[in-house]
Amino acid sequence: MEDEGKAAARRQFLFDTAKVACGVGMLGLGLGLYTRHAGALPPTAVRPPGARPEPQFLGACIRCGMCVRDCPYHILDLAKPEQPIAAGTPYFVARDGPCEMCEDIPCVKACPTGALDHKLTEINKSRMGLAMLVDHETCLNFLGLRCDVCYRVCPLIDKAITLEQQHNPRSKHAMFIPTVHSDQCTGCGKCEHACVLETAAIRVLPRQLAKGELGGHYRLGWEEQKKVGKPLVEGIIDLPDRVPESPK
Amino acid sequence: MKQDAGAEAVRARGWLRTHQWLLARRASQFAVLALFLAGPWFGYWLVKGNLNYGLTLGVLPLADPYVLMQSLAAGHRPERNALIGAAIILVAYFLAGGRAYCAWVCPVNVVTDAAHWLRARLGVRGSARLSHATRYWILAMTLALALITGTIAWELVNPVSMLHRGIIFGMGAGWIIVAMTFLLDLFVAERAWCGHLCPVGAFYSVVGKFSPLRVSAVRRAKCNDCADCYAVCPEPLVIKPALKGADHGIGPVILSPHCTNCGRCIDVCSKDVFAFATRFSNRGEPQANDQRPATRSAEAPVQLS
Numbered sequence: 001m002e003d004e005g006k007a008a009a010r011r012q013f014l015f016d017t018a019k020v021a022c023g024v025g026m027l028g029l030g031l032g033l034y035t036r037h038a039g040a041l042p043p044t045a046v047r048p049p050g051a052r053p054e055p056q057f058l059g060a061c062i063r064c065g066m067c068v069r070d071c072p073y074h075i076l077d078l079a080k081p082e083q084p085i086a087a088g089t090p091y092f093v094a095r096d097g098p099c100e101m102c103e104d105i106p107c108v109k110a111c112p113t114g115a116l117d118h119k120l121t122e123i124n125k126s127r128m129g130l131a132m133l134v135d136h137e138t139c140l141n142f143l144g145l146r147c148d149v150c151y152r153v154c155p156l157i158d159k160a161i162t163l164e165q166q167h168n169p170r171s172k173h174a175m176f177i178p179t180v181h182s183d184q185c186t187g188c189g190k191c192e193h194a195c196v197l198e199t200a201a202i203r204v205l206p207r208q209l210a211k212g213e214l215g216g217h218y219r220l221g222w223e224e225q226k227k228v229g230k231p232l233v234e235g236i237i238d239l240p241d242r243v244p245e246s247p248k
Numbered sequence: 249m250k251q252d253a254g255a256e257a258v259r260a261r262g263w264l265r266t267h268q269w270l271l272a273r274r275a276s277q278f279a280v281l282a283l284f285l286a287g288p289w290f291g292y293w294l295v296k297g298n299l300n301y302g303l304t305l306g307v308l309p310l311a312d313p314y315v316l317m318q319s320l321a322a323g324h325r326p327e328r329n330a331l332i333g334a335a336i337i338l339v340a341y342f343l344a345g346g347r348a349y350c351a352w353v354c355p356v357n358v359v360t361d362a363a364h365w366l367r368a369r370l371g372v373r374g375s376a377r378l379s380h381a382t383r384y385w386i387l388a389m390t391l392a393l394a395l396i397t398g399t400i401a402w403e404l405v406n407p408v409s410m411l412h413r414g415i416i417f418g419m420g421a422g423w424i425i426v427a428m429t430f431l432l433d434l435f436v437a438e439r440a441w442c443g444h445l446c447p448v449g450a451f452y453s454v455v456g457k458f459s460p461l462r463v464s465a466v467r468r469a470k471c472n473d474c475a476d477c478y479a480v481c482p483e484p485l486v487i488k489p490a491l492k493g494a495d496h497g498i499g500p501v502i503l504s505p506h507c508t509n510c511g512r513c514i515d516v517c518s519k520d521v522f523a524f525a526t527r528f529s530n531r532g533e534p535q536a537n538d539q540r541p542a543t544r545s546a547e548a549p550v551q552l553s
Contacts, residue, residue, distance in 0.1 A: 016379060024385040032393055035401040058399035059322030062315045062330065063409060064301035065417050069287070078413065080420025087404050087422075088413055112301045112309060113319060114327040 038086045043205050045091040046189060048076055049099060049126035050108040050116040054206075060115035063088030067107035067116060073100045076107065094189025094204045099128060101155050101188050124156060129187030130210040131161070131180045135201040141176055144168050150191035150202045151178050160184040161191065178202065182211060253479035254516035261518070269511030276352045284416050299353070299412045300403075301333060309333035314451040315409075318402060321394035338455060344509065346456020350442060350449045351482075351510035355411045359426060360442045363433035364482075376437040380485065380506065383450035390447050407441070408448050443482055453505040463507060463514065464525035465491045465500040471521050477513035487513065491521070499530030 041047070041054050048067050051057050067090050068076040075097040079085035090107075092099065101123045108116040120126055131150075133139055140147035141163075154161040163176040178191075180202075189204045225232055257266040264271075284302065287293040296303045301311045311333030319326060341349055350357055390402035403409060407429045414422035432440045442449055465471070468491050477491070478484045486504035493499070514522040 020379050020382050020385050024382065024389050027386070028389040028393055031401050031405060032397060034404060035393070035397045035399055038404050039397075039399060055398055056324065059394070060319060060324035060326070062300045062311070062319060062400065063403055063413065064297040064311075065413065066297050066301065066303065068417065069293075069296045078417045080414075080418060080422065081404075081410065081425065082421035086399070088409065110296075110303075112303075112311060112327060112330040112333065113316075113324065115324075118327060 040084070041086075041091075041206065042084050043203075043209060044093055044095075045079075045085050046094055046099075046128050046187065046204055048090055048092070048107045048116055049105055049123060049128055049186070050111075050118070050120035051128070052115060052117060057115055058086050058089070060113050061089050062113055062115070064112065065090070066110040066112060070106040070110035072102065072106065073097065075099060092189070094129075094192040095200055096193075098189035098193040099126075099186075101186065101190075124186060126186045126188075127207060129189070129204040130182055130207045131185050131187065131189070131191050131202055131204050132210050133178055133180065133202045134205075138197055138199075139178070139201040140196065141178055144171060144173060144175055146176060147196060148176065148178070149194045149196055153190045153194040155188060155190060156184050156186070160186065182207075253476040256474060256476065257516050257518040259518070266515050269515045273352055273510055274358070277355065277358055280353050281355060281412075281415065284412075288416060298409065298416050300409055301330060303329075308336075310337055313338050313455070314448055315400060315403065317451075318391060318394040318400045321391050322398045322400055323395075341452055341455050342459055343461065344456075345459040345461045345507070346452040346454065346505060347449055347508040348456070348461075349452045350446075351508035354408055354442075354448070355415065356408050356426070356429060356446075357442060359411070359430050360433045360439065361482075363430045364439060367434050367438065370434075372435060376440070378437050378440060378444040380444055380483075382444050383447055383453075386445060387447035387450040402447065406448070408446070439482055449508075457505045458527070459505075460526045460528070461509060462525060462527045463502045463509060463511065463522055464529055465502070465521050466523050466525060466529075467519065467521045468492075468494060468500050470519040472519055474518070476516045476518075477522065480512045480516050482508055482510060482512075501525060501527050501530045503527060503530075 039055060039058055047054075047057065048071075052060055063078065065078050065088075068078055075092045076090045077092065079087055079089050079091060081087040085091055103123055105120065105123050105126075108118060108120055111118070133150075136142050148163065151157060151161045151163055160181055162179050162181065164179045166175045166177050168175045187204045187207070191202045192200045192204050195202050221232065254266050283295045283304075284298060287296060294305060296306075299312060300315050301309070303309055309329045309332050311330045313334040316326060316330055316334045319330075344352075393401040405425060407425050410422040411426050414420065414426075429441050433442075437444065465487075471491060477487055481487055483504070483506040486502050486507045489498050489504070490500050490502045509524075511524065514524070
């Protein structure tokens, strides 16, 4: 009799445990799948300077908002649950207000966990994203005007953005094309903020969206030659160029 | 549920003394919130941040060890300030009773207490059966999820940080999650969130497993079985071993880590049975059956003298 009672109690215990385990398992599964969604940062949201790459950032940021508080220009915000950014994490939208590139980087100093990497001590070395002149059809400089605003506001003028002269086939004038250099651009977003168009033609994008990557086996001949300091292959015969004969 | 819990105590001691710990608790909850809000609302930056991490007067870091633990599980090595802050909080809640966090600090407590009050008022009957241990399963799940996904997944939905962060930094749709918690407690199960599910409370109960500060049924011999304490207790299971354990050789101190040290039982008892004490005050207490080992309850004191 007592054994039966014990067995029944054991069965009940196992059922109860299974019930809780199943319920919590379902909750965990749902949350886990949601995590995958929430980890996809929309391209318009830019993380503060020094932010670790997105997946690590979401494991390191404890959503305290200290960076938001210490930003002297109040450009940072914590994501609300209805936004497509992981709830409670800091971000800014360059078009609304770009990073003002404080030299002492107070947001990074404020971060208690190092989700914003404390090794970043020079703001010019930050890589929040990469500016891209995405629309060549509406950019005023491409239309032959000398807008140049993105170039003028760039904190690293003539380094991160240069103006490259090009022939304008529509007229006898030149075009000056704003050209971003990824080795210098911090992704602060000043160019996107300042773009005079209704919708910016130059935008800060996450670097992994903006950058291509060469195959590891590629070698740039001119760089290799610079390294060696002499022609890579000696004794190449320079054949005369064949020029079509001019019609008579 | 007993409707007029505490009425006898009000007659015996007056309203104020029957609500002193409750009032103190509300004052503490709102004072904590006020400290965080003085900066963003009035420009007095006493505390920056929120309950996950805050910097007081620019020098004292305080961090939630539970969130930090998830971050560690996710594979991140935090900077010094977060670690110092978490250590201070761990020591503080170890001393004050782990779940004192729930009763004296957590903003969701106000929400679920309101739900509980309304539940009694509306006479909502029926309650889904939930195991009190569910919270530990959820606690384990959140840590496992951090480990698997490499992100602090629970913070995406955690009502505790959602509410606190929302009040300070802007709520957005966070209200929905808070409202869900309220409705859950109101209609689905009595004290569902704080009493059964919340992994934050589960974490702090582990922190306070051996806390020195406890509630004790010091004058349990005077108990007249009015059951008012059971009616108001957010974790009614914790009372019985201490209150009725004299015959089983169990001391009067409530040793269960589920006890939130809210002090409401002290408030409503017309016989002044309960009082704050240390866990060590079990020693030297005259026991009914001293020889019998206290194996009858999981909440038995560690050592009987």
